[in-house]
Amino acid sequence: MQKTPGQMPGQVNVVAKAARVLKACQTLGGGLSLGDLARHLSLPRSTVQRIVQTLVQEGLLASDGTARSITLGPEILSIGATAATNVVERVQPLLRKLAAETGETVDLSRLNGDHMVFVNQMTGSQRLRAVSAVGDTFPLHCTANGKAVLAELPESELNSFLMRPLKRFTPHTIVTAKLLTGHLAEIRAKGIAVDAQEHSIGICAIGIAVRDKAHQYYAISIPVPSVRFAQCRARCERALNKEREALQRVLMN
Secondary structure, eight states: OOOOGGGHHHHHHHHHHHHHHHHHHHHHOSSBOHHHHHHHHTOOHHHHHHHHHHHHHTTSEEOOSSTTOBEEOHHHHHHHHHHHHHHHHHHHHHHHHHHHHHSSOEEEEEEETTEEEEEEEEOOSOSSOOOOOTTOEEESTTSHHHHHHHTTSOHHHHHHHHTSOOOOOSTTOOOSHHHHHHHHHHHHHHSOEEEESSSSTTEEEEEEEEEOTTOOEEEEEEEEEHHHHHHHHHHHHHHHHHHHHHHHHHHHO
16 A cells, blocks of 8 residues: 555654654663653653564564563664774774874773773873773763763753762762763863763773764763873873864764
């Protein structure tokens, strides 16, 4: 049967709602219920249930049928992994350039649910340096890459994140939503996020965040041993600011 033009708006609306469900699962992390999604999206539970059932059948979501079991499915994760690999290849020359200019390690990470995951790294030339493994995950509220991304999130997604408890990692970790909200406002004004030993004692970092054309958030961060941070901070900030537009162009192409 041929589709009539009158059917198109409704079809587009369903696709838009399905996209919102997938984005919510990415932002909120795993272990969601239908009620969680319905409340977050301000949609009827029955609508969310129909969308989730279809996405589960297509492998884009996964659920074992228990109360809190909705997660991203294997197909969407495979798509995401392919996209991340392409980004790594395109951004790698910029990471190499930043590492050469600063002498410090440079990391590329992407937002994955409620944490950042490292997808590439260029090691600096300094003998004393901060190094993490590709695939390591880091919290959002106390890392340079995580806070840079939080400062770029839409207000609704940020408010949802701020409703959760903020874990203390060091005496310097910000653990209240009020203080973190003020801190994020400063990051938006300056364009640079700073981790002042908030995640790990002895390690500081600065970072910037950008989005690709698929609205996936990425961050470039430069971790530095705290004993050297004060003397190299300005140099690293200048380098990041200089390459910000180039990074955005690469991700939008």
